Amino acid sequence: MNIAVCVCSVPDTASVVGYLDGAIDYSRVNVVMNPYDEYALEEAVRFKECIEGTMVTVFSFTPDSAKEVLRKALAMGADRAVRVRCSEGELHPSDPFLTALSLSRAISGFYGALLPDLVFCGKQSTDFQSAQVPSMLAELFGMASVSGITSLHASGDFLRVEREIEGGIEAIDVTFPAVLSAEKGLNEPRNTSIRAVMDARKKTVELLEVSLHEEPFVVLSGIVPLERKKICCFVPDEHELLRILSHDCNLL
Amino acid sequence: MNKFLVFLEQREGIVKQSSISAWNRVQELAALDGNSVVSGILAGPVDTLQLDGVLAGDGVIYHAGEDGFGVYNQEKYTRVVADTFKREACTALFFADTALSREIAPRLSVRIQASLLSGSTTGKGVADGVSRRVYSGSFLASFVPTRQPRIYILSSSAPVPAFPDGGRIHFIDMEPQQCSVEDFFPVVRNIIMGEGPPDVAEARIVVAGGRGMGGAEGFALLEQLALLLGGAVGASRTAVDAGWRPHSEQIGQTGKTVAPALYFACGISGAVQHLAGIGSAGVVVAINSDRDAPVFDAADYGLVGDVHIVLPKLIDLLKEFLKKQ
Structure with missing residues (x-):
């Protein structure tokens, strides 16, 4: 069985992302694998450990400077890592359609006519947070998809997955091939051993070029930093807090 | 047109x-x-x-x-x-x-x-x-x-x-659809609805707790408060990663984004990734023993004190208040 995993690089959650001349300043940002993609990759690797003959290949548009993300994927247990590049220049992460389209070309280019049985993605990236790429990719492939899964069990010819919906959990049966996007809670990604990291260094990160002439579906027209600071009014005790909430704010 | x-x-x-x-x-x-x-x-x-x-x-x-x-x-x-x-x-x-x-x-x-x-x-x-x-x-x-x-x-x-x-x-x-594809996958096998309190992403009032709650049992106070207010319990990443609360209650970057009218942050220090989830909340109340905790910079009202002392008092006062209503 072939499993493709799509990963991207994002600023570390602890990094403070800067702002310079109307754009995001990445200079002081530490780049890591998108947290949701770690759950996706971990699930793919677990699959491989259960089902013999499974090949896990990771695809990423991560820039050369963030190649460590692909090394980490190899250390976590991926068989092959493919860094995808657009021949028309770097892909801006703000348009999910072009991201999905180029991923679909990369995956088709890599596997040829025989598409992978499963494609795992993170539910969303933590930078632009659109959560649209996995479903778009599925539609481009004509595959079924389930977004934001929190549990997965293989059951013969199909997969039983669960995902959170408003106020409950939906249990869904899906057949191969499918695109599944991972939500936190799906698994606990493994820590990579020093040995695995060393072994990953010996593997090559493959390079694949895709061509992209299409126009984006949406364009980022502006970005401004949000001031989150509020002026906190400190209250002396619980009485005063309750009085403010009920009387001044009329919230209770 | x-x-x-x-x-x-x-x-x-x-x-x-x-x-x-x-x-x-x-x-x-x-x-x-x-x-x-x-x-x-x-x-x-x-x-x-x-x-x-x-x-x-x-x-x-x-x-x-x-x-x-x-x-x-x-x-x-x-x-x-x-x-x-x-x-x-x-x-x-x-x-x-x-x-x-x-x-x-x-x-x-x-x-x-x-x-x-x-x-x-x-x-x-x-x-x-x-x-x-x-x-x-x-x-x-x-x-x-x-x-x-x-x-x-x-x-x-x-x-x-x-x-x-x-x-x-x-x-x-509409006419019955031509696409009578009964075996179209994926199919929803069943839906297990949560019981009782509203979902944290939809609640009008959210009572959230973090490391300062001290453990899973500390959240009983928050459940009481949420019940009195008709709200939902939320949790910080620390509380979820420690296994005190389910991930469905996590608020922040790798959890949910909430927009309640009233948000209580109890024993939550206020990490960037947590504050990410409450940017659209109305009134934010922070209760924390550390006056310098960053959560106060994101709060409208702050009360400095140990949640284990403040919350029981607040719950008692609230019960009295609600009786009079």
Whole structure:
């Protein structure tokens, strides 16, 4: 069985992302694998450990400077890592359609006519947070998809997955091939051993070029930093807090 | 002329409040625009009497009421919406922000080659695009569409206009769908609804706790407070990673984004990734023993003290207060 995993690089959650001349300043940002993609990759690797003959290949548009993300994927247990590049220049992460389209070309280019049985993605990236790429990719492939899964069990010819919906959990049966996007809670990604990291260094990160002439579906027209600071009014005790909430704010 | 189509989502025959709000907001957009008509697509067997007087404005709702649409099916739903959009020559499609819409809207975007915009509409009409928070709420990004057909997922934090009366809605029953694809995967096998308190993402009041609660048992205080207030319990990443609370209650970057009218942060220090999830909250109250905790910079009201002492007092006072109401 072939499993493709799509990963991207994002600023570390602890990094403070800067702002310079109307754009995001990445200079002081530490780049890591998108947290949701770690759950996706971990699930793919677990699959491989259960089902013999499974090949896990990771695809990423991560820039050369963030190649460590692909090394980490190899250390976590991926068989092959493919860094995808657009021949028309770097892909801006703000348009999910072009991201999905180029991923679909990369995956088709890599596997040829025989598409992978499963494609795992993170539910969303933590930078632009659109959560649209996995479903778009599925539609481009004509595959079924389930977004934001929190549990997965293989059951013969199909997969039983669960995902959170408003106020409950939906249990869904899906057949191969499918695109599944991972939500936190799906698994606990493994820590990579020093040995695995060393072994990953010996593997090559493959390079694949895709061509992209299409126009984006949406364009980022502006970005401004949000001031989150509020002026906190400190209250002396619980009485005063309750009085403010009920009387001044009329919230209770 | 613009033709707007609003997707009305139902579960077990009940049309979702978020869909009704979306319809009413689209009516407002259409009224501002002055040159638009609003129609709806309702998939699933629903007694349409429940919509009497709650939907604003005038419009036609296409009702695919056969049993096969009762439970969400990805391909059937995508197909009936795409077909209706094309048949009625619509220009824009609107969804409320739900688990279902986040899954089928991207598919529809590819299928009907439409720009998909998720967030709050900016400007007066719908032509200007949307804005939404990115990078864990540190930035507000604006997006504009490049294609003529458009799909919007309307952010739930936007205010819903109050209309004086319900409008004149005309329902058209759709012919049973040609695509009788009974074995279309994926199929929803069953739905396990949570019991009792409302979902943290939908609650009007959220009582959240973090490391300072000291353990799973510390959250009993928050459950009591939430019960009294009719709210939901939320948790920081620390509390979830420690196994004190389920991930479904996590608020922040790798959890949920909430927009309650009132938010309590109890024993939460206020890490950037947590504050990311509460940017749209109304009044924020922080209770923490450390006066210098960053959470106070994101709070409207602060009380410095140990949550294990403050919360029981607050709960007692609240009980008294509610008795008098």
